[in-house]
Amino acid sequence: xxxxxxxxxxxxxxxxxxxxxxxxxxxxxxxxxxxxxxxxxxxxxxxxxxxxxxxxxxxxxxxxxxxxxxxxxxxxxxxxxxxxxxxxxxxxxx
Numbered sequence: 224x225x226x227x228x229x230x231x232x233x234x235x236x237x238x239x240x241x242x243x244x245x246x247x248x249x250x251x252x253x254x255x256x257x258x259x260x261x262x263x264x265x266x267x268x269x270x271x272x273x274x275x276x277x278x279x280x281x282x283x284x285x286x287x288x289x290x291x292x293x294x295x296x297x298x299x300x301x302x303x304x305x306x307x308x309x310x311x312x313x314x315x316x317x
Contacts (some may be wrong), residue, residue, distance in 0.1 A: 263306070266317050268313060280304065
């Protein structure tokens, strides 16, 4: 008989991510309708033109929404990244 303790069972494999990476999401929504929520709670809805590593955002066909009401319509808008709380897709991604 051996005095060695039995080895523990192998750890379960980590689940595969189902949503992808944040970088992949951002690449997928360029050119699509998005909602950008600012730290102040104001939403900007429109087409995401481009963004950079600092989350600076350029949008087209932009609408400003405050407390569920549309307040302004802009052709193009630029949002500084340090004001962005999150970006979400306004329509399902295929």
